[in-house]
Amino acid sequence: MAKKRVLSGMRPTGKLHIGHYVGALENWIKLQNEYESYHLVADYHVLTTDLDTSEIYQNTIDMIIDWLACGLEPEKAPFFRQSQVKEHSELYLIFNMLMTKARLERNPTLKEQIRDLNMDNITIGYLSYPILQAADILLYKGNAVPVGEDQVPHVEITREVARKFNNVFGDVFPEPEPLLTRFSRLPGLDGDSKMSKSLNNTILLSDSPDNVWQKLKKAVTDTQKVRRNDPGRPDVCLVFTYHKKFNPNEVENIEKGCKSGELGCVDCKKMCNDKINEFLAPLLEKRIKYENDIDLVKNILAEGETKARVIASTTMAEVREKMKLG
Numbered sequence: 001m002a003k004k005r006v007l008s009g010m011r012p013t014g015k016l017h018i019g020h021y022v023g024a025l026e027n028w029i030k031l032q033n034e035y036e037s038y039h040l041v042a043d044y045h046v047l048t049t050d051l052d053t054s055e056i057y058q059n060t061i062d063m064i065i066d067w068l069a070c071g072l073e074p075e076k077a078p079f080f081r082q083s084q085v086k087e088h089s090e091l092y093l094i095f096n097m098l099m100t101k102a103r104l105e106r107n108p109t110l111k112e113q114i115r116d117l118n119m120d121n122i123t124i125g126y127l128s129y130p131i132l133q134a135a136d137i138l139l140y141k142g143n144a145v146p147v148g149e150d151q152v153p154h155v156e157i158t159r160e161v162a163r164k165f166n167n168v169f170g171d172v173f174p175e176p177e178p179l180l181t182r183f184s185r186l187p188g189l190d191g192d193s194k195m196s197k198s199l200n201n202t203i204l205l206s207d208s209p210d211n212v213w214q215k216l217k218k219a220v221t222d223t224q225k226v227r228r229n230d231p232g233r234p235d236v237c238l239v240f241t242y243h244k245k246f247n248p249n250e251v252e253n254i255e256k257g258c259k260s261g262e263l264g265c266v267d268c269k270k271m272c273n274d275k276i277n278e279f280l281a282p283l284l285e286k287r288i289k290y291e292n293d294i295d296l297v298k299n300i301l302a303e304g305e306t307k308a309r310v311i312a313s314t315t316m317a318e319v320r321e322k323m324k325l326g
């Protein structure tokens, strides 16, 4: 039986952090063996919030190196840029005719982002980026999309777009299912609920052991554990969340030690530091190979884009035929 197809995408924001690994890449690596997977560099999506395109190319290369270092295999699951497969824009244009402004404005994720980013005037492109996402997914007839909870409303919009197109013009598209990431969010070093480069609270996948420690030793912990022997509350401490992810075998002892006051925060952070660096060591080694051979990275992207264009042009031919265009 043919494998189901999955489309995963990320904006090219440069070097990735451990939150990206936990929230997306770890899942993508697993999915590339279970599904026919495609990996999209969502470079047009960057324009929805930032018109400065001067660093998009370098950010793309940095991100792709992280993808490769983590274990994504482009031979199995191609990488490609949205801007280099023109059918994304074409299908986006058609899909824009299927969705009302009112429906897009009801999108809870969008409302939250507008509030968080303090945006007064939003562009048409920003309002309609879930439609561009729908085009990204449906161009490859994705059956599933790996997402965090906050992206589920967008997958619902994709499903609505697919349904509307199929009803009006005839069946072309599947209705993709969201594949929820189990461990979807890692808190930032400042205690913010989200690790994010814009908040400067990250541990990068490319950080050296020394960098990791410099960052981790300043990380916010339970504010009520002031002295070493004070009992702590691991459930409100971000370092404990990191332990759960990178040091699962010692979680029970750390929880006991923290609660009883036997374990101090510095020692706890040192243990966490060791485990995170243990996880990052093979990634750093792999990075060197790609950083020293950027042509290899460019070729990986070019090959992925050739493969993506074949599927995208086939879908668009079907769309035009159903719509009696051309």
Ligand code: SF4
Pocket: 221, 222, 225, 232, 233, 234, 237, 238, 239, 240, 257, 258, 259, 263, 264, 265, 266, 268, 269
């Ligand atoms: S001992 Fe560890 S888990 Fe407890 S508050 Fe300190 S850093 Fe957090």
